[in-house]
Amino acid sequence: MLTTAPFTELAAQMTGRVVTASDSDWDAVRQAFNVTADLRPAAIALPRDVDDVVAAIAYARAHGLRVAPQATGHNAKPLGTLHDALLVDVRALQEVAVDPAARRVRVGGGVKWERVTPLLAEHGLAALHGSSPDVGVAGYSLGGGMGWLARKHGLQASSVTAIELVTADGRFARVDADHEPELFWALRGGNGNFGVVTAIEFAVYPVAQLYAGTLFFGLEQAGAVLCAWTALLPDLPDEMMTWIKLMRFPDIPDVPAEVRGQAFTIVFGAFLGDEEDGRALLATLHELGPAVDTFAMAPPGVLGDMAMDPNDPLPYLSATALLDELPDSGVEALVAAAGADSGSTLTMVELRHMGGALARRVPGAGARATLPGELGMFSLGVPLDEASAVTVQAELDVVSRAVAPHKVGDYPNFVEADTDARGFFDEDTWSRLRLVKALYDPSDVFRGNHPIPPADVRSL
Structure with a gap:
């Protein structure tokens, strides 16, 4: 059950901030890219590292709150008001590392494309970014990611090679094709329903001109x-x-x-x-x-x-x-x-x-x-x-x-409306997503912008 909490305990556990309605910058911090979205979560955690994310999730669970992951505030309207949730906003996770030889990029969960594409161009490389440099890499990638080179190279989600996140039980995980492959599969299309993503790695492509x-x-x-x-x-x-x-x-x-x-x-x-x-x-x-x-x-x-x-x-x-x-x-x-x-x-x-x-x-x-x-x-x-x-x-x-x-x-x-997410997938994919949700988040802690409910494994 949701309980009232002052969040002072969480603030003491984090190096980052916890922002509540009593803070002077509350409206500025909670503002999404689409300003018609009126997010009013119980509080907003602004972690500065993975340990802060772990602390925020543990605190939310202990106080009967859900967790809504966010980075850049795009496609926030489907989240609703979030009155029963702690918004965990990873905008401060700003690592960017480019490996030109391997054609790989690693970015923190809060990085926008504007910080990535100029670096790649210096090496004759291109990513599968979308139409706006203001969009966050992680959210764009977790939802699919349809950009300028998509007819040749497909969705950005298919170029993701590894994802780092904190799961509902407070565990930090690095997942890829060989490590927890079912979770890796679900993340690439399942949005923020399976954890708070702290970093993402992806392949890029040689394009000089x-x-x-x-x-x-x-x-x-x-x-x-x-x-x-x-x-x-x-x-x-x-x-x-x-x-x-x-x-x-x-x-x-x-x-x-x-x-x-x-x-x-x-x-x-x-x-x-x-x-x-x-x-x-x-x-x-x-x-x-x-x-x-x-x-x-x-x-x-x-x-x-x-x-x-x-x-x-x-x-x-x-x-x-x-x-x-x-x-x-x-x-x-x-x-x-x-x-x-x-x-x-x-x-x-x-x-x-x-x-x-x-x-x-x-x-x-x-x-x-x-x-x-x-x-x-x-x-x-x-x-x-x-x-x-x-x-x-x-x-x-x-x-x-x-x-x-x-x-x-x-x-x-x-889609910037509250929509039944099953309509985005075929029946087999939807069932598999719900099974992965039941495995990694059976209590439905995470509230993605297009929610995927856990399967009722008792009926299986």
């Missing part, structure tokens, strides 16, 4: 650009990853003057090849006459900011879906929902080309090894008050209905 950039078209060209883009997809090699966004830039000083307050259809691409071949693959898009073309040969470090994702916390509402296709009728429905004449205020509707290695299961992969579908959709709007939040949600619902006939699933890292 690639052909990458953007094509800017007017938003009124969305239908023509979408049709041309979807027609290209079946013939693109795995070395080419392309995205498309219907994007409205807000009229605020933080936005570059050349796009501020304007709306565009933007094609993004990253090609593991040379400029001649890359340009030929995108020829039909170039023929549509983009207003801006930034494609060029560049080091992989350019991928970190290419998507133009915000790096600072902001309020937003979102919707997502994995799609099997988007035929011309689907393009027409999407443009009607979010195009230039739709009246929509949504900041972004994004489609990512999937397939390739994202659809192929590799030996030794984890619980999240593949993603269904050919396209990943993510739409986002920024509400400024309660009234605009109602409008944004209605507009997101219109986009979701437009693509609903083609929906085949969801990508958990994009």
